[in-house]
Amino acid sequence: MLNPFDPQAALLAKHAQHVVLIHFPIALFITGVAFDFVAQRTKRRGLMDAAYYNFLLAAASTVPVLVTGFLAWQFQLEGQKLKGILLLHLVSACASIVMIWMTWWVQFRGRRQGEELPNYRLAMEGMAAILIALTGHLGGFLSGVNGVG
Amino acid sequence: MRVRVCIPRLAVPLLVAAILLFAGARASFVNAQQAPATMEVKIDNFSFGPAAITVPVGTTVAWTNRDDIPHTVVSDDKVFKSKVLDTDEKFSYTFTKPGTYPYFCSVHPKMTGKVIVQ
Numbered sequence: 001m002l003n004p005f006d007p008q009a010a011l012l013a014k015h016a017q018h019v020v021l022i023h024f025p026i027a028l029f030i031t032g033v034a035f036d037f038v039a040q041r042t043k044r045r046g047l048m049d050a051a052y053y054n055f056l057l058a059a060a061s062t063v064p065v066l067v068t069g070f071l072a073w074q075f076q077l078e079g080q081k082l083k084g085i086l087l088l089h090l091v092s093a094c095a096s097i098v099m100i101w102m103t104w105w106v107q108f109r110g111r112r113q114g115e116e117l118p119n120y121r122l123a124m125e126g127m128a129a130i131l132i133a134l135t136g137h138l139g140g141f142l143s144g145v146n147g148v149g
Numbered sequence: 150m151r152v153r154v155c156i157p158r159l160a161v162p163l164l165v166a167a168i169l170l171f172a173g174a175r176a177s178f179v180n181a182q183q184a185p186a187t188m189e190v191k192i193d194n195f196s197f198g199p200a201a202i203t204v205p206v207g208t209t210v211a212w213t214n215r216d217d218i219p220h221t222v223v224s225d226d227k228v229f230k231s232k233v234l235d236t237d238e239k240f241s242y243t244f245t246k247p248g249t250y251p252y253f254c255s256v257h258p259k260m261t262g263k264v265i266v267q
Binding site (some may be wrong): 077082086141142143144 | 235
């Protein structure tokens, strides 16, 4: 039985890090979208700032997720050519990461230039949230959280 | 003085029959020994079934993924290792040495099984 308070055991558990770390960008990004949608309606500056920092942290946290996902592929599957659900998970994950970074970039550019944020960003954030949900669903399916494993 | 040995007329056919019988019995024995037995292990619902099997040396074990999720079959000491098996894909390995071969799914390390070769 893995002891959750034993850092060495937790870090060396077989590709457990990816399925742990992935929750950070998902939660941060969806929270950011929620803040941004409410900020758009209320025009409150504090909510806009909260949305921006959520997007920033979501984008930053995709880096360790990407690295651990790649390592899981290399170590657990020895870099085999992926197909089926695994390939779909990889492709949708890469697309999700691009969308998260684009969302952050639109926010960053608007803040730096002192302009009002474009409305199309809300559609982009919605699409990104759907894509992230699909990726997470596939990841959960693969990891077996929906099954016995 | 010459001694004449008389072979009964039935001796030759009997001898031939005996040789053929022996040869046939031996061939069928060898075939029975070499017949490649195959054991099936089903992968379903995140488990190997049966999880532990005991087989004689020379048996081929075939794993078939009946799950909707991709799985692999990898022995702990890397004696055998499958590629990622999608639904209905199969992996086989012939055990030529006696021993205990624990294995797992590298995608879901909690999934384990064991082949005991005697």
